[in-house]
Structure formats: C-alpha cells, structure tokens
Amino acid sequence: MKILFFSAMPYDKYFFIRENEQYGFELEFLETHLGPHIVNAVEEGTPVVCTFVNDKLTEEVIGILAAKGVKVLALRCAGFNNVNLEAARKHGIRVCRVPAYSPEAVAEHAVAMLLTLNRKTHKAYNRVREQNFSLNGLLGFNLHGKTVGVVGTGKIGKAFCRIMAGFGCRVIAADPFPDADLTAAGVEYLPLTEVFAMSDIISLHCPLAPESQYLINRDSLALMKKGVTIINTSRGGLLHTADVIESLKSGQIAYLGIDVYEQEEKLFFKDLSGSIIADDTIQRLMSFPNVLVTGHQAFFTEEALQQIAQVTLRSVDQLCNGKPLDEAVILV
Numbered sequence: 001m002k003i004l005f006f007s008a009m010p011y012d013k014y015f016f017i018r019e020n021e022q023y024g025f026e027l028e029f030l031e032t033h034l035g036p037h038i039v040n041a042v043e044e045g046t047p048v049v050c051t052f053v054n055d056k057l058t059e060e061v062i063g064i065l066a067a068k069g070v071k072v073l074a075l076r077c078a079g080f081n082n083v084n085l086e087a088a089r090k091h092g093i094r095v096c097r098v099p100a101y102s103p104e105a106v107a108e109h110a111v112a113m114l115l116t117l118n119r120k121t122h123k124a125y126n127r128v129r130e131q132n133f134s135l136n137g138l139l140g141f142n143l144h145g146k147t148v149g150v151v152g153t154g155k156i157g158k159a160f161c162r163i164m165a166g167f168g169c170r171v172i173a174a175d176p177f178p179d180a181d182l183t184a185a186g187v188e189y190l191p192l193t194e195v196f197a198m199s200d201i202i203s204l205h206c207p208l209a210p211e212s213q214y215l216i217n218r219d220s221l222a223l224m225k226k227g228v229t230i231i232n233t234s235r236g237g238l239l240h241t242a243d244v245i246e247s248l249k250s251g252q253i254a255y256l257g258i259d260v261y262e263q264e265e266k267l268f269f270k271d272l273s274g275s276i277i278a279d280d281t282i283q284r285l286m287s288f289p290n291v292l293v294t295g296h297q298a299f300f301t302e303e304a305l306q307q308i309a310q311v312t313l314r315s316v317d318q319l320c321n322g323k324p325l326d327e328a329v330i331l332v
C-alpha cells in the first residue's frame with residue numbers, strides 16, 4: 001500500500017524508511033508542498049497522503065484527493081490549522097496526526113535561543129575564528145534571579161518552566177488551565193497582563209487561535225519592562241511583527257528570538273541562499289543585531305523525528321488494516 005509524502009526532506013526519508021522496515025508500505029517522497037497547484041498530479045488510487053505544517057489542505061485540495069481515492073490523510077505534525085477538517089469529514093477521509101513529539105526538544109531550543117542572545121555565543125564563535133579575542137560587545141546578564149514569564153504551560157511550556165526554575169529564575173505563568181505539578185514546584189500563575197508587566201524574559205508556548213493572534217502587539221508591548229527579552233517557538237501569528245519591529249527600534253525589546261514567522265511558508269525548510277528574498281519584513285528583522293531567527297527547527301531532534309515516524313506509520317497501519325485505534329491521534 002502506497003503512502004505519498006509531501007514536503008519531504010532527506011531527514012524525513014531517513015527516519016520513515018527506517019521505521020517502515022516493520023510495515024513494508026510503499027513510500028513515495030515529494031519535496032514540493034501540497035496545494036492546489038500540485039494536487040492534480042496525485043495518481044489515482046493513492047490511498048494515503050502524508051503532509052507537514054506548511055502543506056495547504058483546503059476544501060478544494062481535499063475534494064480532489066478524495067476523487068482520486070485518498071482514504072487517509074496522515075499529518076506528521078501536531079498542528080492542524082492548515083487542514084479543512086470539515087471537508088475531510090464530508091469526503092470520508094480519515095485524518096490522523098502526531099499529538100506530541102518530544103516537548104523537551106522545543107523547550108530546549110527556546111532555552112538555546114535565550115542563551116545565545118544573552119551570552120552572544122554566535123558572535124563569539126565568529127569572532128575567535130578571526131583571532132579577535134576582544135570582549136567588547138559580548139556583555140550578557142545572569143539568568144539566575146530573573147523573572148521569566150511563560151505563556152501557555154502545556155507539554156512544551158511545562159518543560160520550559162522546569163528548565164528555567166533550574167537556572168534559579170522566578171517563573172511566573174499565564175494559562176487558563178494551571179498545572180498542579182508546576183504550582184507545587186513554585187511556578188506562580190498570574191493574569192496575562194501581570195505576566196507581561198513583571199517579566200524580564202517572556203517565552204510563548206500557547207497555540208495560535210483567533211484569541212491568541214497578535215498576542216504580542218503595540219498594547220501588550222507597552223505593558224512590558226523596557227529591555228524585555230521575547231522568545232517565540234510557538235507560531236508566528238502570535239506576534240504582530242510590525243509592532244515588534246517598532247519596539248526593537250525603540251529599545252522596548254532588548255532581545256528577540258523567533259523560531260517561527262507569520263509568513264514562514266514561503267521561506268522556511270528551503271535553501272534560499274542563492275535567491276533574492278522579497279519579504280522585507282523578515283529581512284528587517286534579520287538586520288537587527290539583537291534578533292535571532294531560526295527556521296522552525298525547535299522540534300528537530302533525533303528523538304522527535306523518530307517519534308513522528310513511529311506514530312505516523314502506526315496510525316496508518318491501524319486505520320488501513322482495521323486495527324484498534326489510538327484515539328489521541330485521530331482528528332476525523
């Protein structure tokens with residue numbers, strides 16, 4: 001039975017081929033994103049399509065997939081804001097996902113961004129390679145004793161809180177559903193506005209939803225301490241990028257680390273080193289010396305990729321062979 005992969009990178013192939021040894025599915029990998037421009041190229045009789053975060057599964061795309069005989073849509077990611085689930089339901093396509101893959105991977109990347117920005121190890125690395133051992137411009141600050149505000153304390157936010165507590169930070173958090181383990185460990189839950197006002201460092205770990213879109217905007221930035229550090233490994237749409245750029249210019253934000261960007265689908269996961277980038281906003285962001293951008297790599301560890309391949313192929317096997325289903329992975 002064939003599984004057709006979109007947005008497939010060499011590392012996807014490696015982990016899926018290895019995991020597939022126990023299933024024996026026929027795997028076909030395409031590098032292109034799935035969207036209206038390519039969906040007609042899907043061959044008739046392809047039972048399973050496997051996609052990632054930036055594939056566009058609109059009503060039109062899902063209708064065409066259904067007409068071509070697709071029965072299962074396997075998302076090899078947790079988020080499904082790019083999938084029209086209603087259309088899948090209407091066309092009788094089952095949809096599964098990987099609800100969690102190594103939350104520690106994302107939390108640890110958020111910490112890596114924070115330490116890089118603060119201790120400027122990326123600049124020191126380049127400097128010493130040119131035999132420049134001067135310390136001018138490398139001054140950082142201690143994390144110990146700082147107040148860290150965590151927005152969203154689900155799987156990833158919880159892992160992040162624990163690491164920051166280990167650094168000796170005061171950890172405060174906002175989440176409509178406080179976590180009892182974290183409260184017991186000394187994390188203080190406060191209203192979001194207080195978290196914004198009291199934090200030296202703010203890290204975002206809540207999902208993107210209509211109520212959280214542009215959570216970081218002109219008004220919320222005005223509540224924050226001057227010189228705040230903001231880390232976003234969650235979704236680009238949580239930041240109002242133009243307002244953030246103004247706050248970087250005024251010094252309201254001292255450091256910004258982003259692994260996600262609102263318009264990332266045109267950029268991330270591609271080598272554009274020989275191209276002219278038309279997106280002036282990302283270019284402006286990357287021009288600040290106190291901004292660190294990574295290309296949606298927070299999840300990118302061996303443990304996470306292995307888990308993604310394991311859960312995806314097990315779900316396809318369960319769905320296609322009438323085996324008992326692991327309900328947590330099924331969306332439709």
Ligand code: NAI
Binds near residue numbers: 157174177205234
């Ligand atoms: P989760 O579902 O375990 O936790 C999310 C938490 O956010 C929940 O506790 C929820 O109550 C809280 N929340 C929801 N709306 C909120 C709001 N407006 N204010 C404060 N808290 C709010 O999700 P998980 O697994 O921790 O993932 C968090 C996010 O991380 C995902 O939504 C995704 O956007 C992002 N992510 C990024 C990855 C990357 O590679 N950069 C990889 C995986 C996830």
